[in-house]
Amino acid sequence: MLREDLVDLNAFLAVADEQSFTRAAAKLGTSQSALSYAIRRLEERLGVRLLVRTTRRVAATEAGERLLKTLRPALDEIAVELASISELRDKPGGNIRITTSEHAAHAILWPTMKRLLPDYPDIHVELMIDSALSDIVAERFDAGVRLGESIAKDMVAVRIGPDLRMAVVGTPDYFSDHGKPETPQDLAGHSCLNLHLATLGGLYAWEFEKDGRELRVRVDGPLTFNNARMIVDACLDGFGLCSLPEDIMAEYLADGRLIRVLDEWCPPFAGYHLYYPSRRQPSAAFALLVDALRYRPDRKGDAAQPEYPKTKGR
Numbered sequence: 425m426l427r428e429d430l431v432d433l434n435a436f437l438a439v440a441d442e443q444s445f446t447r448a449a450a451k452l453g454t455s456q457s458a459l460s461y462a463i464r465r466l467e468e469r470l471g472v473r474l475l476v477r478t479t480r481r482v483a484a485t486e487a488g489e490r491l492l493k494t495l496r497p498a499l500d501e502i503a504v505e506l507a508s509i510s511e512l513r514d515k516p517g518g519n520i521r522i523t524t525s526e527h528a529a530h531a532i533l534w535p536t537m538k539r540l541l542p543d544y545p546d547i548h549v550e551l552m553i554d555s556a557l558s559d560i561v562a563e564r565f566d567a568g569v570r571l572g573e574s575i576a577k578d579m580v581a582v583r584i585g586p587d588l589r590m591a592v593v594g595t596p597d598y599f600s601d602h603g604k605p606e607t608p609q610d611l612a613g614h615s616c617l618n619l620h621l622a623t624l625g626g627l628y629a630w631e632f633e634k635d636g637r638e639l640r641v642r643v644d645g646p647l648t649f650n651n652a653r654m655i656v657d658a659c660l661d662g663f664g665l666c667s668l669p670e671d672i673m674a675e676y677l678a679d680g681r682l683i684r685v686l687d688e689w690c691p692p693f694a695g696y697h698l699y700y701p702s703r704r705q706p707s708a709a710f711a712l713l714v715d716a717l718r719y720r721p722d723r724k725g726d727a728a729q730p731e732y733p734k735t736k737g738r
Contacts, residue, residue, distance in 0.1 A: 432466035433495060435459050436474060440492055441563065443481040504705055516708035517546025523558045524551055524569035527652070528696050532585050532717065533569065540716045547709045561701055566710055572694030578702060584717040585696035590631065591670035592690070593682040595662050604685050605665075608632045608641045615664035616643035620650040630667045632689040639689075643667075695719075 438448040439459065449456045467474050474488035484492060524533060529551050541547060552558075552565070560568045571588075572581065592605075605611050611630070619628040627648065629640040645664045649655050652668055659666040660681060670690075676682040698717055700706070706714070 429466075429469075432462045432469075434499075435462035436466055436488075437492070437495055437499065439463060439475060439482055440484050440488065443483065445482060515544055515546060516712050517544070517548075518707050518709045519548045519550065520567075520707075520710055520713060521550045521552070521565045522567050522569060522698075523554050523560060523563070523565045526553045528569045528585075529553055532696055536713075536716050540713065544709070544712070547713070549713070560699075567698050567700040567714075569696055569698050572697045579699040580702045581697045581699045582714055582717070583695070583719045584698050585719055586721070587692040588695045589670045589692050590667055590690045591673045591677070591684050592630070592665055592667045592686045593659060593673050593677065593684050594665040595660065595681065596683055598662050598664070599683060599685075604683075608639050608686060608689055611641055611643050611665070614643075614645075616645040617655045617658050617664045617666040618643060618645060618648040619652070619655060619668075620648055632686065633691050634689045 435448070435452065438452050439445055442448040442451060445456045445459055449459050452459070463475060470487075472487040473485050474491060475482050476485055522533070533551060537549060541549070558565065558568060560566075569584070572583065592611075602614060605614060608630070616630075620626070621628050627642070629642050632639040632641065643665075647658050647663055649658070652672060655666045655668060656672060656676075658664070660676065665685075670677075670684075673682055673684070677684055698714060700710075
C-alpha cells in the first residue's frame with residue numbers, strides 16, 4: 425500500500441462520516457481543496473465513484489459504502505493497536521473524544537479534567553457539546569455522557585453524578601394572580617414555558633409520577649426555548665411556570681424568588697452516566713479518566729446541575 429493510500433482513505437472516511445467536505449476539512453485540520461484532491465485521487469486509482477454530492481450533503485455511493493464496511497473496522501483495529509503501544513510510556517497518553525450535554529461538561533467533566541490533566545500532559549480530550557443523542561460508534565467518539573435511562577443496553581455505563589429530581593416552579597406574584605396547581609392536570613389552566621428538545625423532535629412533555637402512576641403532560645404557554653437558562657430567566661420574570669431539575673432552581677427556591685409546586689409528583693431519577701461500547705478495549709488514558717469521573721457519594725465536590733430534564737426518549 426502506498427503512503428498516499430492511507431492519507432486518501434482517511435480523507436474519504438472523514439468526508440463520509442461528516443457528510444460534508446467543510447466539516448471533514450475542519451476535523452482533519454486541512455483545506456477543502458486538499459480534501460477534494462485526495463478523494464479525486466483515490467477514486468481515479470480505484471476507477472470508481474465513492475462519493476456523490478446532493479443538495480444538502482455528501483453521500484457514499486454503493487462502492488463507497490462497500491469500502492466503508494471494510495475500512496472502519498480496519499482503522500479501529502489500528503487505533504486499538506496504537507493505543508496499546510502507547511501503554512508502554514511512563515504515563516498514559518492519547519486522544520479521547522466525548523460527546524456530552526452542555527451542563528454535564530461544565531458541572532461534571534470539566535471540574536474533573538482540570539484536576540486530572542495537569543498531571544498527564546500527553547492526554548488530550550475533545551469535548552463535543554450536543555443536546556442530541558449522538559451515535560458514538562458511527563461518529564467515532566470514545567464515550568458519551570447522558571442521563572442513565574437514555575443509554576442503550578449494549579453499552580458500558582458508569583455513573584458520574586447523583587440522582588436528580590424535577591421541580592415545577594413559579595414566582596410568588598404569578599401564584600398570587602393565578603393560584604397553585606394541585607395536580608399535573610391543573611397545568612392546563614396555567615401559562616407554562618416549553619422546552620424544545622432535538623432528541624424528541626419537538627416539545628418536552630412534563631413528566632410526573634406518584635404512587636406508581638406515571639403522567640406525561642403537554643403544556644402550553646407564550647414562550648418556547650431550547651436552553652434551560654432562558655427558561656429560568658423567563659420564569660423569574662413572571663412569564664409562567666417551568667419544569668427543570670431542582671438543582672438549577674436551588675438558589676431561587678432558597679431566597680424565595682421561586683416557589684415549588686407538585687413536589688410529591690417529582691420523584692428522583694437516574695443522573696448522568698458516561699457510556700461507551702462494551703466491545704471496545706479502553707486505553708490506559710481512557711480508563712484513568714473514567715475512574716476519575718466515577719461517582720462516589722461520599723466524595724465532596726461540585727453538585728451536578730443538569731441542563732435538561734429527564735425523558736425516556738433522550
